[in-house]
Amino acid sequence: MHPDCEQVLFYEEEIRRRVRELGEQISLDFKGKKLVVIGILKGSLIFLADLIRFITLPVFIDFISVSSYGKSTRSSGTVRILKDLDLNIRGCHVLLVEDIVDTGLTLNYLKDYMERRRPASFKICALLDKPGRRKVNVAVDYYGFSIPDQFVVGYGLDYNEYYRNLSFLMVLRPEVYEGGR
Numbered sequence: 001m002h003p004d005c006e007q008v009l010f011y012e013e014e015i016r017r018r019v020r021e022l023g024e025q026i027s028l029d030f031k032g033k034k035l036v037v038i039g040i041l042k043g044s045l046i047f048l049a050d051l052i053r054f055i056t057l058p059v060f061i062d063f064i065s066v067s068s069y070g071k072s073t074r075s076s077g078t079v080r081i082l083k084d085l086d087l088n089i090r091g092c093h094v095l096l097v098e099d100i101v102d103t104g105l106t107l108n109y110l111k112d113y114m115e116r117r118r119p120a121s122f123k124i125c126a127l128l129d130k131p132g133r134r135k136v137n138v139a140v141d142y143y144g145f146s147i148p149d150q151f152v153v154g155y156g157l158d159y160n161e162y163y164r165n166l167s168f169l170m171v172l173r174p175e176v177y178e179g180g181r
C-alpha cells in the first residue's frame with residue numbers, strides 16, 4: 001500500500017481484466033477496418049499502452065496534447081491544442097483514448113475537432129467515468145469503470161505529475177492535496 005493512499009479503487013489485476021475485455025470488444029467491433037488509436041496526453045499513456053496489446057488488429061498510433069487549464073478555468077470549455085496529430089485521419093476509423101471523463105469538456109471539444117477531420121468513423125474509449133462531475137454530455141462508446149467523485153491517481157493519472165507510474169488506481173489522501181504538494 002502506498003503511504004499517500006486513502007483507498008485502493010482498482011488493483012492491477014482488476015484493471016488488466018477490464019482492459020482485456022475492452023480490447024477484445026474493440027477487436028470485434030473494428031474487425032477488417034483500419035484502426036487509428038489516438039491517445040490524449042499524458043493521462044492516457046499507460047491505459048493506451050495496455051489496451052493496444054489486447055487489440056488483435058493492426059493499429060496505427062497517434063497522440064494529441066491539449067492545454068491543461070486549472071479545473072476552475074477549464075469550465076469555460078475552451079481547450080487549446082498543444083501537440084496536434086501527426087497522422088491524417090481522413091477516411092480512417094478512429095478510436096480516441098482517454099483516462100478519465102470528468103466534466104466532459106475535453107472530450108466534447110476533441111470529438112468536434114476530430115470529426116472535422118472527416119474520419120470514416122469516430123469512437124471514444126475512456127478508462128474511468130466520473131459521472132458526478134459532468135458538465136456536458138458526451139457519448140462515450142467504451143468505458144472501463146465508473147467511479148465516485150474522489151481524487152483518483154495512478155495508472156497514468158496524476159496529482160501535480162506524481163503517481164502516474166503506479167500500477168493500480170487509488171484515492172489520494174486529502175492531506176496530500178490540502179497540504180499543497
Ligand code: PRP
Binds near residue numbers: 105
Ligand atoms: C485530465 C484527464 C482528461 C481531462 C478530463 O487531463 O486526463 O484529459 O482532465 O477532464 P474533463 O472531463 O473535465 O475535461 P489533465 O488536464 O489533468 O492532463 P493530463 O492528462 O496530462 O494529466
